[in-house]
Amino acid sequence: MSHTDMNFQQHASQAIDELRTVQDMIRWAVSRMSEAQLFYGHGTDNPWDDALQLVTHALSLPWNLAEEWRHSRLTRCEREAVINVLEARIENHVPTPYITGIAWFCGQPYSVDERVLIPRSPIAELIEERFADYWQANQDPTRILDLCTGSGCIGIACALTYPEAEVELLDISFDALEVAEENIHNHQVEDRVIALHSDLFASASGRYDIIVSNPPYVDEDDMACLPEEFLHEPELALAAGQDGLDLVRIMLAQAREYLTDDGIFVLEVGNSWPALRAAYPELPFSWPEFKRGGHGVCVLHARDLERLAESALTQ
Structure with a gap:
């Protein structure tokens, strides 16, 4: 043999x-x-x-x-x-x-299991750079929303970066929220970070300076050929319809309502970025380049979303 x-x-x-x-x-x-x-x-x-x-x-x-x-x-x-x-x-x-049971994000350990995606978003670089070029350097954000939070790593990392900010973590999965709660406790940010059950913006309240989201965005073709390792992750956090934009369309239509006038919306769409650009040619997406690799993250300012918000109101 x-x-x-x-x-x-x-x-x-x-x-x-x-x-x-x-x-x-x-x-x-x-x-x-x-x-x-x-x-x-x-x-x-x-x-x-x-x-x-x-x-x-x-x-x-x-x-x-x-x-x-x-x-x-x-x-x-x-x-x-x-x-x-x-x-x-x-x-x-x-x-x-x-x-x-541990994944690292923005230099910090987070508890993970098969109830949540494993943190790997290039948004980590934007957080570490304090959203340079997008958020005003002379004023820290006071309210931040992490939409489709999963393990809570993105929102908690924002809270650790901005020690005075209040952060909300929203997710439709009760299982994911249990993991997020554990990470809130582990990082001792219970006084400023709260995890809430929510279907997208349903439980959001007021307006936020920064909305950041790594939602499900994998399209049908990519879902059909994922490596076996990804099949251990929750499908709810991955699959997003034929072009990967099922949830993103809703988020873009509603995001302006929850942003301050100077606010920014940071959105990850991964390999679905060509579909997003084709679907919204009128939006001036900014696509950061990442030193450590990664792609498919865009940034929009509140003013960029005005037209979409107005269109949603008339439908």
Whole structure:
């Protein structure tokens, strides 16, 4: 039997018997991941970083452990613990953050599980830059809305960036809101951040300086060919009709009503951005470029949405 013909369980049994150090387990995991042709895009983009996170998680060690620690010998029980963690990733294609229970966004850890999307939005760069070029630098926003919040990472990151701002997190999924509540507590922002059940803007109140949203935007074609890893994420948070704009159309029609006169609407539409531009040729979308990669995020000012708001009122 050739090395590549062996199944995971055979590899695993051999690894438990023969491998000895943390580094051995990481190297072995990279080999098995490469053979399994996994998809990376939930916090890492290569098997080495993925394996490092999983192995250190199984051993209750920091992922950035010192070099000398990598040569530490493992007990048999520890090797078995590593194998059990790797099995879910390699055999079942479960994304790593669902296994570790943690995803990082804007440099902070957030609790995640299969009730919410794994944070990966390029909107993180805009938050870190305090929405430079779009929001006025000499005045911090006082009210921020995170629409379709999921884990709450975007809204909470905004709250951490603007310590005086009040932030509302809205989502139609009660399951997602439970995760968001956990993250509100973990980041100790209960005094300024609230999570509410809402069908889009239904529970919104008053006006906001910044509305930011990473809504479902995957179109039918992309949904039909998603890598297996994405199938572990809630379909409710991904699928958005034939062109990916089912919810976006409603949001654009209503957003002006909830924005202050100087407010901005930050919207992620991913691969559906050509459909959005084609559907709204009259809107002056601004499309930020991201240093760390990513695309499909647009910014609109309140004044840009006036015409759509007026049209919605007459329909």
